[in-house]
Amino acid sequence: MRFWRVGVTSGVPSENKTKHYESLYQIKIRRTRSTATGRSRKSHYQIGSHFGRGQGEFGQPCRLAYPKGKTFFARFSFGLFKPKDKILGADFSGIVEAVGNNVTDFKVGDRVFGESLQGGAFAEYICAPAHACAIMPEEANFTEMACVPIAGLTALQALTTHGKLKTGESVFINGSSGGVGHFAVQIAKAHGAKVTAICSSKSVDFVKAVGADKVLAYDQHDIHQHQGAYDLVVDTHGNLSYDDYKRFGQRGVMVGFTTMGHMFSVLLKKAFGKFNLTQFTAQANTADLETLASLIQKGKIKVYIEKTYPYEKIPEAIGYIEAMHTKGKVAMVWKE
């Protein structure tokens, strides 16, 4: 269903969003000044690679809502015949230009990053709910911070909110080299966990460099025969069976899933079984974004950006991330 993708990614009309600046709890964020080049002004919006979030998420919801006909059911929430929201993009970073009357935590000129629940981040200006924004770390640049919100929140909430990770525990992370995975490895290490990570053999060095203690390649090791023992199993790729979780985990968190059939099969078995397995959708909130900002500030998390695209090449960028073999993140940078 690529026609959706083409339709929603062409052009980035900024005026539309500025007109919608009406909520008392919103902040308006403008395109950001490029600290890297010192030239003119740029905005940076993450492209990323997960699905299932707000309609506007560029690479991510794009992959659920608009790609290749596998996910028709998603149209019931994202728009049956065409996307409800014409401007994609959920993750962003930028400079606050105006705040609603009831916003107290942000002021004009603040450098912020966050997630727009309604989409619209692929524009020069965006109105975002204040509760889904946080102040950027001082040293961080806009491009890297635009890559953090959804993937970082998902990794953090999978491990801590839902996985209840404790210091010294062992974690198994399936799908460890992508957006969510590379953050999950680093956040788990920051929590003092021992990390075993799964990725393709071509990504093994990358995942080791990110900090995993042990890395297994799924193209050389049959994960469904794996015999390890871990306190927590986090599956970002989404191909672990209920029996896999049970066989080598004490508790599990299902972040992604490969097919609807697979997801229902796991959740059905969970409903009748006793294994402690959680499936969730990440929620944006300032507190968790601040936790991520603090980990970045302390050097505990590094954002790895595999590719950066100018905004005119958004369709190309989506095509790239659709393959689901991104190393770290993909970013979109606003044109000069």
Ligand SMILES: NC(=O)c1ccc[n+]([C@@H]2O[C@H](COP(=O)([O-])OP(=O)(O)OC[C@H]3O[C@@H](n4cnc5c(N)ncnc54)[C@H](OP(=O)(O)O)[C@@H]3O)[C@@H](O)[C@H]2O)c1
């Ligand atoms: N629940 C939520 O709220 C939520 C939020 C965000 C994302 N998600 C979901 O989380 C998943 C990951 O998102 P992402 O943004 O991190 O995706 P991504 O950046 O495209 O990364 C996908 C990763 O999966 C790995 N992979 C591919 N085939 C694999 C296999 N057979 N076994 C193990 N790993 C494999 C890839 O590694 P190689 O390149 O090394 O093959 C890649 O690192 C997606 O399904 C997404 O929908 C859920």
